Amino acid sequence: MKVSKVTKIALIGTGFVGSSYAYAVLNQGLANELVLIDINKKKAEGDAMDLNHALPFGSPMRIWAGDYSDCRDADLVVITAGANQQPGETRLDLVDKNAKIFQSIIGEVMKSGFDGLFLVATNPVDILSYATWKYSGMPAHRVIGSGTILDTARLRYLLGEAYQVNPQNVHAYIIGEHGDTELPVWSHAHIGTRPISDYLREGSGPNQDELEQIFVNVRDAAYHIIERKGATYYGIAMGLARLTRAILNDENSVLTVSTLLRGEYGLKDIYIGVPAVVNRSGIREVIELNLQEEELEKLHHSAQVLSQVLKKVV
Numbered sequence: 001m002k003v004s005k006v007t008k009i010a011l012i013g014t015g016f017v018g019s020s021y022a023y024a025v026l027n028q029g030l031a032n033e034l035v036l037i038d039i040n041k042k043k044a045e046g047d048a049m050d051l052n053h054a055l056p057f058g059s060p061m062r063i064w065a066g067d068y069s070d071c072r073d074a075d076l077v078v079i080t081a082g083a084n085q086q087p088g089e090t091r092l093d094l095v096d097k098n099a100k101i102f103q104s105i106i107g108e109v110m111k112s113g114f115d116g117l118f119l120v121a122t123n124p125v126d127i128l129s130y131a132t133w134k135y136s137g138m139p140a141h142r143v144i145g146s147g148t149i150l151d152t153a154r155l156r157y158l159l160g161e162a163y164q165v166n167p168q169n170v171h172a173y174i175i176g177e178h179g180d181t182e183l184p185v186w187s188h189a190h191i192g193t194r195p196i197s198d199y200l201r202e203g204s205g206p207n208q209d210e211l212e213q214i215f216v217n218v219r220d221a222a223y224h225i226i227e228r229k230g231a232t233y234y235g236i237a238m239g240l241a242r243l244t245r246a247i248l249n250d251e252n253s254v255l256t257v258s259t260l261l262r263g264e265y266g267l268k269d270i271y272i273g274v275p276a277v278v279n280r281s282g283i284r285e286v287i288e289l290n291l292q293e294e295e296l297e298k299l300h301h302s303a304q305v306l307s308q309v310l311k312k313v314v
């Protein structure tokens with residue numbers, strides 16, 4: 001696997017999500033080189049020009065619109081290419097269109113001689129992360145899906161509001177499909193240092209029904225945003241930047257990503273959102289939470305729904 005001093009990201013797909021991610025990479029100075037690749041070459045060129053004009057205000061970075069041969073020496077290929085949801089569409093509805101697009105993209109990337117890590121955000125992200133693993137032939141720890149990183153951030157934001165605590169001090173997870181069958185892990189949710197069950201017992205903060213409503217708002221957030229402005233992109237862009245930092249800085253950070261399960265949680269041969277340790281090699285290990293029975297059942301249901309869709313793809 002390539003490890004060099006010059007860090008290079010190849011971004012495939014410079015639509016709403018991709019260009020927001022590129023802006024976050026530039027703002028946070030996450031790499032030395034950023035190549036933008038899109039089937040709409042003019043869009044990639046325009047984004048490269050626009051981003052380059054921000055360089056005098058940020059850290060040095062080489063940014064250009066390129067092609068698949070530029071992936072050869074990239075440390076990280078980030079994929080945000082493909083169709084997004086129209087109002088009323090689920091993420092799983094995108095599977096046929098985007099799986100086809102991925103077959104050609106992954107083929108092109110691998111033809112370049114790429115030997116780094118994949119980070120996938122295109123929906124349905126769990127299915128397309130699995131497809132990327134299969135199409136690329138890479139070891140699974142080097143193919144990471146953004147999974148429920150955004151849903152977890154949404155949950156932490158809303159809990160932070162409800163308990164009036166900085167969301168960075170909220171430790172709570174959404175796991176499962178990045179989609180309609182995801183679930184909150186209330187049994188492992190902490191506000192600062194205290195488990196949520198403590199607050200419920202003493203009657204401070206939201207009650208059980210209000211917590212459930214917070215979860216519903218997390219689960220349905222994409223629908224609410226798409227209804228208002230057609231797409232969601234800032235949240236996931238920051239989530240992808242967070243993952244990029246964890247990878248390129250070899251952080252060993254615990255983040256909820258879509259990764260291959262090999263028996264953890266009693267599940268295997270599926271990419272699904274779970275907490276995992278992320279570093280320069282990709283996924284160091286999956287963290288197996290000690291779930292309550294009902295939580296485990298919901299996770300299995302989510303995996304079953306994904307497995308049915310996977311059958312259509314690989």
Ligand SMILES: NC(=O)C1=CN([C@@H]2O[C@H](COP(=O)(O)OP(=O)(O)OC[C@H]3O[C@@H](n4cnc5c(N)ncnc54)[C@H](O)[C@@H]3O)[C@@H](O)[C@H]2O)C=CC1
Pocket residue numbers: 012013014015016017018037038039040043080081082083084085094098101104105120121122123124125146147150178231232233236
């Ligand atoms: N994982 C997550 O949490 C999130 C995922 N998404 C997903 O990200 C994806 C992108 O969404 P947006 O940026 O809003 O869409 P968009 O339509 O703005 O951008 C998609 C880009 O992909 C490009 N593209 C299409 N086919 C291509 C191909 N064969 N090769 C290279 N580029 C190609 C298009 O030209 C376009 O620039 C969608 O699938 C969306 O559902 C969006 C938000 C959150």
Ligand SMILES: CC(=O)C(=O)O
Pocket residue numbers: 085091123150221222232
């Ligand atoms: C679109 C999408 O997947 C999200 O905002 O969660």
